[in-house]
Structures are given as structure tokens and as C-alpha cells.
Amino acid sequence: MDLLEHLDSRRHVWQFKEDCPPRDDIEEILWKAWKVTPSKQNFMPYQITILGPEAKEEKIALWNLARANKKHVNESHSAIPWEEDGDNDNYLYLKTAPYSIIFSQRVCKPNPFIERCIRDLNDHYEQMHESGLNAMMRTTAVEIGMFAANMVTFALEKGIQVNYNACFPSKIEKWSTLPIIKYNPLLIGGMGYCEVPRRNPNSEPELRDDLKPELSEMLKWI
Amino acid sequence: MSSMTEIFKKRRQIRAAWDQKKLPTKELIYDLLKQTMDITPSKQNLFPYKIHAFGPNNPKEKHAVGQICTLYKTGSVNHWDDENKDGDFKSAAGELNIKDWVLDDEGNDMRIAPWVLVLEQRLAEPNNFVKEYSDLHQDWSRFSQTDEKRFRGNCNTKLTCFEAGMFVQTLAGLCLENNLGISYIRSFPEWQWKGDHYTQDNNKHGANWDALPEITEGPIVICQIGYVADIDDYFASNSVDPSDIHWENKPNIDTIVKFKD
Numbered sequence: 243m244d245l246l247e248h249l250d251s252r253r254h255v256w257q258f259k260e261d262c263p264p265r266d267d268i269e270e271i272l273w274k275a276w277k278v279t280p281s282k283q284n285f286m287p288y289q290i291t292i293l294g295p296e297a298k299e300e301k302i303a304l305w306n307l308a309r310a311n312k313k314h315v316n317e318s319h320s321a322i323p324w325e326e327d328g329d330n331d332n333y334l335y336l337k338t339a340p341y342s343i344i345f346s347q348r349v350c351k352p353n354p355f356i357e358r359c360i361r362d363l364n365d366h367y368e369q370m371h372e373s374g375l376n377a378m379m380r381t382t383a384v385e386i387g388m389f390a391a392n393m394v395t396f397a398l399e400k401g402i403q404v405n406y407n408a409c410f411p412s413k414i415e416k417w418s419t420l421p422i423i424k425y426n427p428l429l430i431g432g433m434g435y436c437e438v439p440r441r442n443p444n445s446e447p448e449l450r451d452d453l454k455p456e457l458s459e460m461l462k463w464i
Numbered sequence: 465m466s467s468m469t470e471i472f473k474k475r476r477q478i479r480a481a482w483d484q485k486k487l488p489t490k491e492l493i494y495d496l497l498k499q500t501m502d503i504t505p506s507k508q509n510l511f512p513y514k515i516h517a518f519g520p521n522n523p524k525e526k527h528a529v530g531q532i533c534t535l536y537k538t539g540s541v542n543h544w545d546d547e548n549k550d551g552d553f554k555s556a557a558g559e560l561n562i563k564d565w566v567l568d569d570e571g572n573d574m575r576i577a578p579w580v581l582v583l584e585q586r587l588a589e590p591n592n593f594v595k596e597y598s599d600l601h602q603d604w605s606r607f608s609q610t611d612e613k614r615f616r617g618n619c620n621t622k623l624t625c626f627e628a629g630m631f632v633q634t635l636a637g638l639c640l641e642n643n644l645g646i647s648y649i650r651s652f653p654e655w656q657w658k659g660d661h662y663t664q665d666n667n668k669h670g671a672n673w674d675a676l677p678e679i680t681e682g683p684i685v686i687c688q689i690g691y692v693a694d695i696d697d698y699f700a701s702n703s704v705d706p707s708d709i710h711w712e713n714k715p716n717i718d719t720i721v722k723f724k725d
Binding site: 243244245246248249250252254272273274276277278279280281282284285286288289290291292293294296297300315316319321322324348350351353354355379380381383384385386387388389390391392395396399406408412422428429451452453454455457459460461462463464 | 490498499632685
């Protein structure tokens with residue numbers, strides 16, 4: 243199977259199966275993604291927290307963070323009076339995923355090469371300082387995107403699907419229910435075997451309408 | 465080892481080993497981008513970024529990108545700026561001249577990739593789903609990717625960065641499958657949206673994105689693509705040999721991954 247065919251089998255999952263993928267498989271997926279994902283100056287300035295099958299309370303807390311965010315966004319943006327509880331089929335996977343994923347920023351330590359650059363060239367690296375995390379946010383987000391894409395590639399080899407979602411409070415101050423996260427969260431997700439994919443024969447028609455733009459809309463040849 | 469691991473393990477950051485004679489065609493690059501788009505996910509399928517493709521016929525623009533990416537007086541790994549000093553530079557290995565390390569047998573500069581892609585943010589067009597949802601809520605600013613007033617804000621920029629990262633990593637796999645090299649750069653002056661205009665710093669040599677008027681929104685990431693010349697890339701980082709002067713090892717996986725059982 244070539245890469246195109248392989249990645250085309252990715253699905254966004256509404257509900258994961260109760261069968262839990264072996265922990266060894268998850269560790270192997272993460273190891274392979276770590277091995278092949280590049281990083282500026284090899285800092286990898288992010289932390290990946292995996293909530294395992296037993297971390298049920300933490301998963302509910304994560305689901306509630308996504309719901310609270312949706313409730314806030316919809317109620318504060320709507321031009322007509324609007325109240326809701328923040329429920330969304332797209333977040334249900336946060337409760338059913340055997341493994342949930344949280345990417346957040348982290349303060350890094352230098353490798354020997356970087357230590358030499360600091361010593362000999364007086365270089366400064368924002369990744370090493372709490373005060374530099376905001377300045378590093380975009381680079382970190384691009385790199386998390388790379389890691390996340392590689393996780394999908396290697397998970398699919400084992401028949402495991404990976405979901406991602408960026409709907410949650412972005413400030414760490416709002417994450418008091420999950421104190422294991424120390425710095426700003428950037429991306430969340432879940433992993434497991436697919437029970438119900440988002441695009442399925444029972445999907446409501448409007449959910450089939452979020453089609454991609456044509457490539458020509460995004461590409462400019464110079 | 466799985467075939468997917470084999471594909472991705474081939475990738476190396478190319479700094480001065482781009483083959484200047486064997487060039488990927490525009491058709492090949494377009495095909496790879498099309499395939500990448502077909503299999504890369506995007507929130508609400510809106511793809512809030514745009515790709516500017518500078519090819520073999522755009523040496524001036526590619527040189528400008530090189531100059532923009534020379535962010536620091538010291539630490540520019542490719543020494544793009546050393547043409548101002550007739551190529552001389554200091555290194556851990558002593559006094560060197562750039563021309564001894566980056567020119568092929570015909571005098572072409574192997575630092576210049578045949579294709580340079582600049583991904584920048586864009587205002588996405590709403591698709592039917594977004595139109596219907598917005599109509600239901602009577603709220604046409606609900607989706608930041610399609611809202612003229614909000615798409616340059618921090619939240620959407622962060623989202624664009626994730627998605628661009630996913631896109632280029634998938635593109636990397638397809639390039640590697642076709643025996644092409646791919647490198648990434650994110651050392652350039654950042655754009656900051658101030659509510660009604662962008663600001664950007666000049667780099668230490670006074671260069672900024674104004675040299676490329678095609679770029680009108682915040683740049684996210686740059687990719688270089690081409691065939692890799694069969695030579696030693698002097699400036700390549702080496703993550704294998706701890707005694708190499710360019711050794712930049714990754715943190716251990718246990719440093720970045722934490723399980724909560």
C-alpha cells in the first residue's frame with residue numbers, strides 16, 4: 243500500500259470501540275513519531291500527556307473543558323439569544339477514547355550542541371525560558387502538527403484511528419481540573435479502534451457539506 | 465521495520481546538497497500538493513493557509529527567501545549572508561570560505577532548493593456547512609477561519625500552524641516516497657496583527673518579507689523540495705554521532721511523553 247492510500251484510510255471518529263489497543267502499540271506509535279518528527283534545533287518544545295484507559299476522571303474533565311469552550315463561544319458570538327450546554331457529537335470521542343492525548347508547551351533543556359552555541363556564540367533560545375513560551379507558540383504549533391500527522395501514519399498501520407481537536411480553553415488558568423498540565427495546552431485528541439466514524443451513512447446531510455476547497459484556491463504559482 | 469517508518473526515516477534536513485541539474489517538474493510538485501491536500505485533515509475542511517510555490521524559474525525570489533531566513537548575525541547555519549564578506553566565515557572547524565562547501569562542479573550554489581514553498585495564512589471561503597451553521601446562529605463570525613476580522617488573531621493563527629504542520633509532514637512522506645528531499649525553515653521575521661495592520665521586525669541584516677510582495681499575510685512555514693545531490697552536506701546536522709560538531713540530538717522520548725494511567 244502506498245502512503246496516499248494508507249493515509250486516505252484515516253477517519254475522524256465519533257465513537258471508539260470499547261476494545262482497548264495494547265499499551266505496547268501506543269508506545270510504539272509514539273516512539274516512531276518521535277523518531278521521525280523534525281524539530282527546530284531539535285528542542286521538541288512540547289509535552290504529550292496520554293490519558294490511559296484507567297484515567298477516567300481526567301477524560302471527563304477534558305470533555306468538560308471542550309464543552310465549556312463551545313458553550314462560551316456559541317453563547318458569546320450568537321447574534322440571537324442562545325443558550326446551550328456545549329454538547330457536541332464531535333466531542334463524544336473524548337469520553338470513549340481508550341487513550342486521550344494532550345499536547346502542551348514545555349520549557350526545554352539544551353542538548354550539548356545548544357549548550358556550546360550558548361557558551362561560544364551567546365545564543366539565546368526562547369524554548370528554554372518560561373517567558374519565551376508565547377514567542378515560541380507558532381513554531382511549537384507547527385511542530386505539534388508534524389508530530390500529530392506522524393502519529394496518524396503509524397497508528398493506521400495498527401488499525402488505530404487518531405482524532406484531533408482544537409476546541410478547548412487555550413489559557414492554562416482554565417485547566418485547574420487537570421493539574422497534570424503545567425503550560426498552555428495546544429491540541430487535544432484521542433486514539434483507539436473506530437466504532438462510528440463522523441462521516442457515515444447516518445450522518446446528517448449538512449455534515450457532508452463541509453467539503454475541502456479546491457487546491458487551486460490555495461495554491462499560487464509564481 | 466514497517467514501510468511507513470522506512471519512508472519517514474529517510475528524511476534529512478538538506479542545507480547545501482540540492483541537486484542543481486536534476487530538477488522536479490512543476491507537474492510533479494503540483495501532483496504531490498494535490499495528493500497531500502486530498503489526505504490532510506483540516507478543521508471544518510477550511511484549510512486556512514495558502515501556498516506560494518517558487519520554482520526553478522524564480523532564482524531572485526528564492527534568494528530573497530534565503531536572505532529573509534538569515535535571522536541572526538551568528539548561527540545562520542547555511543551562511544546565506546557570507547556573500548557580504550566574500551564568503552569568509554568562522555566555524556568550530558576554523559576559518560572557512562563558503563564557496564569551498566556549497567558550489568557544485570559547475571559553480572551552482574547547492575544551498576538553493578529547486579522548489580521553495582512559502583505557506584501563509586489566508587481568509588478561507590465558507591463551505592456549505594459553515595454557511596448553514598452561521599445561518600442557524602445568525603452569526604457570521606462564528607468560524608474564525610472565514611471571518612475577515614478574526615482570521616489573523618492568535619487563536620486562528622495557532623490553528624493554522626497545526627494544520628500547516630500536518631500538511632507539510634504529509635507532503636514530506638509523499639516527497640520521500642518519490643525520492644525527493646524536503647527541508648523546513650521557521651527562522652524568519654514573524655508578523656504580528658495589530659488590529660488593522662501587520663508589524664514585522666527586520667532581521668539582523670535589515671531584510672524582511674517586503675522583498676516578496678506576493679506574501680500578503682503572515683508566513684507560517686517554508687519548505688524546500690528537490691532531489692538531493694550525492695555529496696556530503698557540510699552543514700547537515702548530525703543526530704547520530706555525538707563527536708560531530710553539528711550534533712543536535714533530540715530530547716529523549718520520555719522527556720516529552722508522559723502517561724497518566
